[in-house]
Amino acid sequence: MRSKHPVRESLIFLACVLFAIFAAFPIYWMINTALSTDQELYTGQSLWPHLERVLDIPAFLSGSPAFAWLGNSAFIAFGTTFLSLIMAVHGAYALSRFKFFGKGAVGFLLFATQMLPEAVIVVPLFAVFAGFGLLNNLYGLVLATTGFIMPVALFILKGAIDKVPFELEESARVDGCPRYSQLMMIIFPLILPSIAAAAVIAFFDGWNEFLFANTFISDANHWPATVGLASFIGQYSTPLNVVMAVAFLFTLPAIVFFLILQREIVSGLTAGAVKG
Amino acid sequence: MTITPTLDGVDQEISRGKRIKGSGPPANGPRRRGWIAYIFIAPAVIYLAVFVLAxxxxxxxxxxxDTRLLNPSGGNFVGADNYKGLITSSQFWDSIAVTLVYTVATVFFALIIGTAAAVLVNRxxxxxxxxxxxxxxPYAVPTVAVTLIFIWIYNKESGVLNMGVEALGFGQVGWLTDPSFGMISVVLTTVWKVFPFVMIVMLAALQSVPDELFEATRVDGADGLSAFRAIVLPHILPTVRIVALLMTIWSIRRFEIIYLLTGGGPVKTTNTLVINIYNSAFTGQKLGVAAAMGVLGLFLSLGAAVxxxxxxxxxxxKEGVA
Incomplete structure (x- = not known):
């Protein structure tokens, strides 16, 4: 569309710039802070980042436990993604392709999980996990986190399977293809974009998980990056630029992932929320 | 905090009441009945039954x-004492009120800003x-990193926000320590984090609005905003409602941002129900009371859904869709 009203068009463009600044500034400020010295931070932080210091970052991170934390976060994120997707693919297939007694109850159970605050569940779960020795244990965190994100993955995949024409499986069945192979050989490849979306959303959830980890993990060796980063709050022995550098290191994979898979994530997010 | 996305089909199915009995999408042909479905759904159901229902x-x-934190498997039956204590406690009702204020403010501003952003980049x-x-x-930035950045931005002596405030000729504001500003700071951070979700979903909804309708809003002399309200808004209203529901449920659930920014303070001005539950359990060490608070809190989420x-x-x- 050609712009017909130059003044109006430039006002709209200006509004876009303001929104973009609003969205980007805190991220920019994290990077700027990571590249400042303590001295500068408390005497007036420069608005322009000291980009020449980027190469110093690895040096001052070398002694910090940041990489161990990131490793723990990666373990939780991959574990949560793997466990959620296995259950979600099969569950979504059942909900999309079959009628069965109790289906309404299953749908309600999945929906109800979404309404439940984690902070409500964490109290009794703490009591349960204490009994099973699952406190201070990364597997316990994977188990707890999966309970909250698996239903989301399941709904995304159910929506995707709903769109696969039934006739494809029907003809395969006539050819003698067993039911499980129909799911794996026919449906699975067709819903790969949605699986990618569900995987990234589950991964983000595990990567971001804080509440369960903060409650269940007291051993600092098992901290994920979320709990490690939060431990910097209110303690002044770690310089702020190091804190922000670790925060940035933790943010970077999420942003890169997001930018690469933006199309899939957006379609996953909007699949059910938009009607028509 | 989960950045849980859509509830997909199910919230629509629930809100429409009847569809949940499995009147599947007709385009997919017949649905099969069969016990084998239970095998496929069993892992998910058993999992949720163990880790959520149990x-x-x-x-x-x-x-x-009266279970205490240090002995989570002990504790004596005390009847409804915890509930009685809560219902007569003003701190409990205060935290309900704080939750409502936080939820309404967050949902309202996130919807306005997210929709405005979507309209801007839709053209x-x-x-x-x-x-x-x-x-x-902001959607991709992990919540804990978000709070670390904002704690520094809000810093009273050296934060960039107060640098701006002082440049405008005002005094330093205790964004996270002054009881009149705690809630504002927490809401601003939350809105920054969640408005992209609204924008993404609204953008998809706007793309389903026919181009001619947008043309109509651009007619010479027409007031853009009122034209938008009269012509485009009715089209995207169903999506607005679903997004508002999701945002409400997530606001009631939200933990990290508030816990890490203010911990419920200053002077309990941001002490939402989930923060109150968590602090009662793990600082106050009263698991029993915290659990009772959680049970009462479920009614809040349920009320929102209803x-x-x-x-x-x-x-x-009204729209004649039913």
Missing amino acids: ALAKGIALSFT PFRGRALFRAIMTL IFSFLERRGAK
């Missing part, structure tokens, strides 16, 4: 005991893809 049942059981212009990407970035499903039905009737 935990919930355990929570209800705990709520009738084609040079560099639109770049603007879209930048505006969705209100929205009522609005949905009324809206559907």
